[in-house]
Amino acid sequence: MATTALAPAALRPPAAVKVAARQDPVLVRRGLMAAGLCFLGLFLVLPLTAVFANALSGGFAAYWAAIKQPEALSAVRLTLLAALIAVPLNVVFGLAASWCIARFDFAGKQLLLTLIDVPFTVSPVISGMLFVLLFGAQGLFGGWLMDHNFKIVFAVPGIVLATVFVTFPFVARELIPSIMAVGSDEEQAALTLGASGWRTFFRITLPNIKWSLLYGVILCNARAMGEFGAVSVVSGHIRGLTNTMPLYVEILYNDYQFAPAFAIASLLAMLALVTLVAKSVVEWKSARDLAASRAEAGEYR
Amino acid sequence: MGWTVFYLSLIVLVPVSTLFLKSASLTWHEFWSVATGARALAAYRLSFLASLAAALLNGVFGLIVAWILVRYRFPFRRLADGLVDLPFALPTSVAGIVLTTLYAPTGWMGAPLAKLGLKVAYTPIGITVALIFIGLPFVVRTVQPVLQDLDAEIEEAAHSLGAGFGQTFRRVLLPEILPAWITGCALAFARGLGEYGSVVFIAGNMPMRTEITPLLIMTKLDEFEYGQATAIALVFLLASFSLMLSMNLLQRRKVALPVLG
Amino acid sequence: MSIEAREITKRFGSFVALDRVSLRVKAGELVALLGPSGSGKTTLLRIVAGLEFPDSGSVLLDEQETTGRSVQERGVGFVFQHYALFRHMSVFDNVAFGLTVKPRRERLPAAKIKARVHELLKLIQLDWLASHYPSQLSGGQRQRVALARALAVEPRVLLLDEPFGALDAKVRQELRRWLRRLHDEIHVTSIFVTHDQEEALEVADRVVVMNAGRIEQEGSPNDVYHEPANAFVYDFLGNFNLFHARVEDGKAYISEPVNGRPAPANGDRLAYVRPHLMNIDRQTDEPNPLSVRVKHINSAGPLVKVELATDRGDHIHVEISHERYDQLQLKKDEAVFVSPRNMKVF
Numbered sequence: 001m002a003t004t005a006l007a008p009a010a011l012r013p014p015a016a017v018k019v020a021a022r023q024d025p026v027l028v029r030r031g032l033m034a035a036g037l038c039f040l041g042l043f044l045v046l047p048l049t050a051v052f053a054n055a056l057s058g059g060f061a062a063y064w065a066a067i068k069q070p071e072a073l074s075a076v077r078l079t080l081l082a083a084l085i086a087v088p089l090n091v092v093f094g095l096a097a098s099w100c101i102a103r104f105d106f107a108g109k110q111l112l113l114t115l116i117d118v119p120f121t122v123s124p125v126i127s128g129m130l131f132v133l134l135f136g137a138q139g140l141f142g143g144w145l146m147d148h149n150f151k152i153v154f155a156v157p158g159i160v161l162a163t164v165f166v167t168f169p170f171v172a173r174e175l176i177p178s179i180m181a182v183g184s185d186e187e188q189a190a191l192t193l194g195a196s197g198w199r200t201f202f203r204i205t206l207p208n209i210k211w212s213l214l215y216g217v218i219l220c221n222a223r224a225m226g227e228f229g230a231v232s233v234v235s236g237h238i239r240g241l242t243n244t245m246p247l248y249v250e251i252l253y254n255d256y257q258f259a260p261a262f263a264i265a266s267l268l269a270m271l272a273l274v275t276l277v278a279k280s281v282v283e284w285k286s287a288r289d290l291a292a293s294r295a296e297a298g299e300y301r
Numbered sequence: 302m303g304w305t306v307f308y309l310s311l312i313v314l315v316p317v318s319t320l321f322l323k324s325a326s327l328t329w330h331e332f333w334s335v336a337t338g339a340r341a342l343a344a345y346r347l348s349f350l351a352s353l354a355a356a357l358l359n360g361v362f363g364l365i366v367a368w369i370l371v372r373y374r375f376p377f378r379r380l381a382d383g384l385v386d387l388p389f390a391l392p393t394s395v396a397g398i399v400l401t402t403l404y405a406p407t408g409w410m411g412a413p414l415a416k417l418g419l420k421v422a423y424t425p426i427g428i429t430v431a432l433i434f435i436g437l438p439f440v441v442r443t444v445q446p447v448l449q450d451l452d453a454e455i456e457e458a459a460h461s462l463g464a465g466f467g468q469t470f471r472r473v474l475l476p477e478i479l480p481a482w483i484t485g486c487a488l489a490f491a492r493g494l495g496e497y498g499s500v501v502f503i504a505g506n507m508p509m510r511t512e513i514t515p516l517l518i519m520t521k522l523d524e525f526e527y528g529q530a531t532a533i534a535l536v537f538l539l540a541s542f543s544l545m546l547s548m549n550l551l552q553r554r555k556v557a558l559p560v561l562g
Numbered sequence: 563m564s565i566e567a568r569e570i571t572k573r574f575g576s577f578v579a580l581d582r583v584s585l586r587v588k589a590g591e592l593v594a595l596l597g598p599s600g601s602g603k604t605t606l607l608r609i610v611a612g613l614e615f616p617d618s619g620s621v622l623l624d625e626q627e628t629t630g631r632s633v634q635e636r637g638v639g640f641v642f643q644h645y646a647l648f649r650h651m652s653v654f655d656n657v658a659f660g661l662t663v664k665p666r667r668e669r670l671p672a673a674k675i676k677a678r679v680h681e682l683l684k685l686i687q688l689d690w691l692a693s694h695y696p697s698q699l700s701g702g703q704r705q706r707v708a709l710a711r712a713l714a715v716e717p718r719v720l721l722l723d724e725p726f727g728a729l730d731a732k733v734r735q736e737l738r739r740w741l742r743r744l745h746d747e748i749h750v751t752s753i754f755v756t757h758d759q760e761e762a763l764e765v766a767d768r769v770v771v772m773n774a775g776r777i778e779q780e781g782s783p784n785d786v787y788h789e790p791a792n793a794f795v796y797d798f799l800g801n802f803n804l805f806h807a808r809v810e811d812g813k814a815y816i817s818e819p820v821n822g823r824p825a826p827a828n829g830d831r832l833a834y835v836r837p838h839l840m841n842i843d844r845q846t847d848e849p850n851p852l853s854v855r856v857k858h859i860n861s862a863g864p865l866v867k868v869e870l871a872t873d874r875g876d877h878i879h880v881e882i883s884h885e886r887y888d889q890l891q892l893k894k895d896e897a898v899f900v901s902p903r904n905m906k907v908f
Binding site: 023024025028029032033035036037039040043044045046047048050051054121122123124125126129132133136219222225226227228229232233245246247249250253258261262265268269271272273275276277279280 | 362365366368369370372373375379381383384385386387388389390391392393394395396397398399400402403409410433434437456457460465466491494495496497498502514515516518519522527530531534537538541542
């Protein structure tokens with residue numbers, strides 16, 4: 001499958017250390033380690049530390065106050081709402097689409113795959129713009145929407161819609177290789193034993209792909225809560241109403257309220273760290289399961 | 302199955318086709334003058350060049366990072382490995398404000414660099430720095446599995462035949478990791494082109510100087526110049542897609558060499 | 563070019579791979595390191611090559627201390643079990659590799675390299691495949707290319723790590739003989755590692771039997787097969803039947819077959835008898851004959867394999883010639899006697 005994806009790599013076991021490295025000349029080893037670690041320190045550790053340092057620059061009291069602001073809380077609520085809608089919706093779609101792609105051959109399959117990649121390849125600003133063009137006041141459906149007094153753009157529905165759009169490939173892309181790798185043997189066996197399609201799906205297919213699914217959900221959620229560009233276009237930045245946390249950060253920053261901006265940012269940074277930890281756990285568990293099932297297979301031979 | 306296609310059309314196809322429809326409300330002349338106007342051209346050039354520079358730098362350092370993560374043991378290696386995905390997990394606006402604060406003339410990095418006469422924030426350099434951050438995981442994560450799966454024996458074979466580190470790397474290892482490396486750089490490049498959130502703060506957004514294309518589109522939208530925004534977006538999209546397509550094709554030809562036996 | 567390993571010890575964590583192993587290989591010899599997995603044979607080979615370094619002990623190539631030198635500097639040719647050919651290079655480029663990475667001063671001009679590569683390809687009879695890629699070759703062809711590649715740099719020593727392990731039985735046999743002939747022609751000091759005793763006995767000038775990090779015995783193929791130093795060597799080099807035995811007046815008498823783990827008691831020793839060194843008779847003069855029943859006969863092969871069982875159900879394997887089988891006209895469930903023609907008592 002051509003990878004035009006801008007997504008993180010599919011679920012893979014954590015890296016182990018190679019043996020041949022003993023042969024690398026000492027100078028090369030030291031030089032590469034220095035270069036690599038400096039790079040990581042500069043571009044990863046430093047910004048991460050700076051977020052928290054700046055957030056607490058006014059002291060703990062100011063930090064809590066910034067987070068407790070009504071506007072901040074409504075931003076948190078909106079972010080959670082968008083994620084709570086986008087993630088389950090995309091899980092269902094992702095399961096359906098990836099199962100079809102992995103199990104069937106049909107005309108337009110390649111097209112479907114490419115289209116799934118579209119939200120990745122298209123800039124988030126353009127994604128947001130598409131929704132404005134469709135549902136904005138001058139948009140395609142704008143007139144119809146105004147007649148029915150239903151606002152999408154510059155309102156919560158628009159934000160949710162934009163979030164769903166930019167996150168929908170995440171689950172599908174993780175699942176497709178996983179479903180293909182599992183193979184249809186067990187499913188077919190279940191079907192011949194009389195299980196219905198749905199039952200087979202829930203009791204046979206799902207458990208086999210549970211780690212990839214979980215991985216996709218984690219990524220989907222991280223992006224859903226963190227999306228900025230697309231949501232920015234669609235939201236209209238109406239304070240207290242159409243700001244998600246990433247947008248609220250921007251507003252505070254542009255108002256020169258640096259410490260509060262970083263306070264909210266630190267919440268998002270903590271979410272990011274939780275995401276990274278969750279990812280590692282899933283990777284580790286899936287590798288362990290894989291090793292265990294391989295060992296089992298070996299025993300039966 | 303039919304339901305999947307329906308959902309897909311609703312979520313993707315309708316928005317995508319609107320792009321073309323809206324463009325039609327401009328005359329051809331208007332379309333052309335906006336899409337290729339001086340301001341737009343400056344934005345395209347900045348987007349492409351900054352993304353390219355960032356992708357190449359990520360190419361070099363991403364390869365080094367992947368190399369040390371796979372081949373060497375050092376304290377906190379697992380932590381470093383997990384942290385590589387931070388740019389994926391962190392919301393772009395958070396990245397944007399922290400990088401700006403770091404590299405502003407008063408920032409932790411900006412201040413010492415200013416003493417050396419280097420201005421980072423509000424310049425194309427700052428944009429490149431942000432794009433390096435955002436593209437960091439791409440090269441590392443595409444090259445890592447390939448390095449991981451490399452057979453230690455071919456290196457040992459090369460050594461036993463008298464090849465030193467440099468020769469072994471150039472002639473034996475590099476051909477193996479090249480396709481993945483190119484893919485990683487291409488992905489970083491494509492991501493950089495469309496990036497908005499992490500760049501818009503550090504850029505300063507001065508038209509003709511530090512205005513990236515996504516920001517230009519955003520500005521036009523704010524001014525309700527939907528037609529113009531669409532025109533610029535369309536040209537930019539087409540240029541990006543054809544670039545990605547040609548990179549895909551180029552890569553496929555390179556890999557068309559000996560298939561795995 | 564002689565090879566010497568002195569008191570080599572190597573540990574991997576708590577696992578002792580080699581325990582003060584010493585070995586000498588004369589110039590031009592073809593030596594087999596034979597043993598089961600985990601015996602340390604591959605580790606020893608890799609230490610000689612410089613791909614691993616010992617915890618203690620030394621390696622000398624041509625009487626010169628080489629222990630600390632990198633593999634690049636040793637001038638060894640190494641052949642891997644899975645060929646380790648460079649996928650992205652043609653057969654020609656693979657074989658030429660060692661010649662093209664030499665430092666400028668030592669490097670041959672391109673024309674000479676080309677001539678040498680073709681010479682080697684002709685030697686391995688694969689000249690016609692020069693511009694093919696490894697993926698287009700069969701396993702046997704790949705291994706020959708790997709060998710040519712190792713020989714191209716005129717190594718002082720050739721080291722082969724289970725070179726035929728990944729190949730089909732028939733190809734393995736062909737290449738075995740081919741390697742022997744090659745060595746007769748080229749006379750490069752060679753060590754090869756194998757767990758296949760047939761291979762070691764057939765190809766090598768000298769066999770070194772290893773087990774659990776130690777050398778059990780070394781000698782010519784004849785020596786280790788016919789004069790095994792201990793039970794392990796005996797066991798590893800072929801099948802056998804195991805009996806309890808008594809030794810009286812310098813003669814040994816077997817009694818019951820040993821069932822499961824041998825546990826000698828009150829003067830009891832263990833006798834090892836090869837299947838083809840046992841006699842089957844209908845009558846016997848032995849004072850304490852071993853009486854058994856025929857359980858299974860397999861006459862498809864160079865010898866007839868007969869499986870017999872005692873009353874207690876212990877199995878004995880005997881191999882007799884077809885002529886003897888025709889003489890005896892054995893039938894299933896017949897009662898006969900077995901006795902050893904030759905045995906080893908440990």
